[in-house]
Amino acid sequence: MSAPYTTLPEFKYVRPKSLEEALKLLKENGDAAKVMNGGVGLIGFMRERLVEAQYIVDIKGIGELKKIEYVPGKGLLIGATVTGNELLEFFEKNPEVREKFRALYEAASHMADAILRNRGTIVGNILEGLPYVDIPGPAVLFDAEVHAVSLDGERWLPVDGLVLGPTMTQLSPGEIVTEILFKEPPAGSKSTYIKLQSRTEYGIVNLSALLSNAGSPGKRDVRLVVTAATQLPYRAREFEENLKKAERIDDVLEQEAEKLANSLDVIEDPYASAEFRKHLIKVLIIKAFKTLEVM
Amino acid sequence: MARTITLKLNGRMRTVEVEDNETLLEVLRDRLGEMSVKAACWKGECGLCTVLFNGRPVKSCMVLGVEADGGEVVTAAGISRDGELAPVQKAFIEHGAFQCGFCTPAFVVATHYFLQKNPNPTREEVKEFLSGILCRCTGYKQIIDAVMDAAKYYRKQ
Ligand SMILES: Cc1cc2nc3c(=O)[nH]c(=O)nc-3n(C[C@H](O)[C@H](O)[C@H](O)COP(=O)(O)OP(=O)(O)OC[C@H]3O[C@@H](n4cnc5c(N)ncnc54)[C@H](O)[C@@H]3O)c2cc1C
Ligand code: FES
Ligand code: FES
Numbered sequence: 339m340s341a342p343y344t345t346l347p348e349f350k351y352v353r354p355k356s357l358e359e360a361l362k363l364l365k366e367n368g369d370a371a372k373v374m375n376g377g378v379g380l381i382g383f384m385r386e387r388l389v390e391a392q393y394i395v396d397i398k399g400i401g402e403l404k405k406i407e408y409v410p411g412k413g414l415l416i417g418a419t420v421t422g423n424e425l426l427e428f429f430e431k432n433p434e435v436r437e438k439f440r441a442l443y444e445a446a447s448h449m450a451d452a453i454l455r456n457r458g459t460i461v462g463n464i465l466e467g468l469p470y471v472d473i474p475g476p477a478v479l480f481d482a483e484v485h486a487v488s489l490d491g492e493r494w495l496p497v498d499g500l501v502l503g504p505t506m507t508q509l510s511p512g513e514i515v516t517e518i519l520f521k522e523p524p525a526g527s528k529s530t531y532i533k534l535q536s537r538t539e540y541g542i543v544n545l546s547a548l549l550s551n552a553g554s555p556g557k558r559d560v561r562l563v564v565t566a567a568t569q570l571p572y573r574a575r576e577f578e579e580n581l582k583k584a585e586r587i588d589d590v591l592e593q594e595a596e597k598l599a600n601s602l603d604v605i606e607d608p609y610a611s612a613e614f615r616k617h618l619i620k621v622l623i624i625k626a627f628k629t630l631e632v633m
Numbered sequence: 634m635a636r637t638i639t640l641k642l643n644g645r646m647r648t649v650e651v652e653d654n655e656t657l658l659e660v661l662r663d664r665l666g667e668m669s670v671k672a673a674c675w676k677g678e679c680g681l682c683t684v685l686f687n688g689r690p691v692k693s694c695m696v697l698g699v700e701a702d703g704g705e706v707v708t709a710a711g712i713s714r715d716g717e718l719a720p721v722q723k724a725f726i727e728h729g730a731f732q733c734g735f736c737t738p739a740f741v742v743a744t745h746y747f748l749q750k751n752p753n754p755t756r757e758e759v760k761e762f763l764s765g766i767l768c769r770c771t772g773y774k775q776i777i778d779a780v781m782d783a784a785k786y787y788r789k790q
Contacts (some may be wrong), residue, residue: 343677351653351699381656381695382676394653396700408732423689451765453743454677456689457696539764 346384354395357403357516360395361489365512367393373514374398375419378454379505389505402518408435413480413521414442418514422446422455422463425582439520441546442476449473449539450535461515463503467501469605475500475546475565476531480520480571488512489502494519500571524550524559528633532622535567541566542610543618548592549587549630567604567615574598577623587627595623638702642667643711651698657691658682660698661706669710669738680766683739684708690743692765709738712745720786721745721779728779732770739766744780752787754780 354360364371371393374380383389397403398419405417406428414435416425429436429443436443449472450458461484463473476482477497482578484495486509497518500508509515523529533541548561560581562574577598584590599619606612635731639648642665649664652734658675661667661684675694681691685707712719724730731737740763746763747754754762758775759780768776 344672345659346654346656348652348654351697353700377697378677378695386677394697398696398700450677451680452762453680453683453690453692453765454695456691627733 339495343385343387346381347387347389347390349384349394351394351396353399355399355401356398357487357514360397360400360514361487361512363393363395364514365489369511371395371511371617375465376421376457376459378450378458379462379466379468380442383505384625397514405517409520411522414439415517415519416460418461420461421459422456423452425460426455427467436539438523439476439480439529441531441548442473442520444531445472445476445533445544445546448531450539461518464497464501464518465505465507465509465515465626466506467506469569470540470542470544470566470590472531472533472541472544472565474546474571475563476529477518478563478571479529479546479548479561480523482518482520484515484518486513487516488514498571501570503569523548526550527559528630529561530626530629530633532626534618534622536609538609543567543622545619545622545626547623547626547630549627552587552631554582555585558587560587560627562598562626564598564619567619568602569605572602581627587631591624591627592620595620596621636699638699640701640703641705641772643707653697653699655698657684657696657698657701657706658694660701661693661708664698667708667710669708671735671738673735678767680743681736681739683743683766686748690746707742709742712742719745721748721783722781724779724786725776728775728782730771730775730779731768736766736768736770740768740776744783748780748784748787749790752784752790754784756781774783 347629372391374394374396403417403419407415460473463471482497486493529548532545534543536542544566546563550559551557560578577594580594599616604612604615607624634653637650651660661670673679673681677692677695683690684693687704722741759777
């Protein structure tokens with residue numbers, strides 16, 4: 339699976355200073371132009387000749403895309419060019435926000451490595467569309483939406499359903515994601531991210547889980563997202579409903595975890611068999627909710 | 634497309650012609666003769682091409698050369714001052730933190746940055762920070778020992 343090339347194919351590099359200018363370039367060049375953010379994904383894809391482009395539109399020169407803002411009651415807004423390390427630095431300075439979005443914090447701490455996190459962005463990580471990346475899990479957990487802007491208009495798209503496959507998304511060629519909103523979680527909720535790795539930086543099973551009001555069935559919120567084991571992020575809605583309804587979580591946790599694991603269409607590859615992944619999903623779900631119950 | 638860029642490399646202004654599709658790694662080695670920067674996997678995994686770019690460590694095989702226009706790059710060859718090795722370089726020698734030495738420039742430039750930011754690290758923090766750079770000889774123990782030892786000099790600075 340090693341890269342057959344060291345060099346990149348030819349392209350023209352452009353670094354617009356304003357969003358307007360970038361959108362114009364994308365509109366004029368259609369599919370021949372590709373947005374470059376941190377480039378960690380894109381440069382790799384181009385080197386392996388999986389993505390072709392005549393124009394590389396680097397959005398890192400657009401100042402307004404570099405912002406992080408927590409709006410109480412609304413959520414955490416992260417600009418498109420914010421890197422993994424910049425988010426971690428923000429969380430270090432804002433521990434209350436970090437605890438609200440704990441699963442995102444834990445996932446960002448596991449995104450690639452400390453050096454690549456100086457380039458790789460939170461938004462780019464999602465749009466890369468690979469099954470085993472870390473940010474889509476917490477993004478779906480916190481009902482995140484991306485703000486997609488083009489010369490023809492703007493729209494907010496939920497991250498759940500945004501990605502179709504590697505480098506393939508619901509975005510159209512003229513659109514740039516300017517920011518992502520991780521929505522405010524329920525008051526008093528706890529969340530966590532579990533990444534199980536096997537010899538590479540990437541996980542073979544990643545889970546994002548959230549729990550609030552564990553003791554009161556009527557008011558309880560339960561959320562669970564499976565990534566890395568499945569091709570696309572999987573929000574386990576039926577599992578969530580069954581746990582919400584239960585008198586006590588512990589009464590149904592094991593049985594529901596097993597039911598979910600068996601119902602999923604999971605990846606089989608040299609790192610882990612499908613059967614092993616299903617086993618891990620089950621035991622890690624139990625671990626995640628046992629941890630959240632006592633947090 | 635070819636264009637001329639200007640960057641500060643190890644404290645000196647350099648002007649160089651680059652192609653848009655050249656990575657910073659190629660520009661540093663092939664155009665600027667900066668051989669302390671090593672090339673190995675070309676996919677962001679080994680970390681041997683690590684340099685400081687505008688103040689932060691990056692893997693230069695995953696950065697375009699044109700992006701360095703107007704910017705600053707520091708390599709392992711640029712962290713010594715007036716011919717005196719940086720404390721982390723001395724510590725690597727004292728601890729024998731290399732065998733073939735191919736990974737050493739990446740480790741010293743990255744840890745020189747890390748210790749300035751965090752001069753009181755735990756072993757775990759050092760391991761976590763260095764997880765993106767591979768060494769195929771030492772088994773890492775001596776490298777981590779050297780970084781822990783060098784930390785005292787960065788606390789004094
Ligand atoms: C060796 C290695 C190990 C890694 N390990 C991990 C890991 O453990 N966990 C993990 O999560 N990830 C891992 N990664 C992946 C890495 O984290 C992602 O590649 C990175 O976060 C992508 O972000 P970027 O800003 O570099 O995106 P880019 O590479 O710039 O872009 C990725 C894709 O998204 C599109 N895009 C980006 N931003 C926008 C935008 N604003 N609007 C429209 N389109 C856009 C680009 O056109 C491109 O198709 C690893 C990568 C490498 C090379
Ligand atoms: S050559 Fe750049 S990371 Fe290996
Ligand atoms: S000393 Fe040989 S690779 Fe590290």
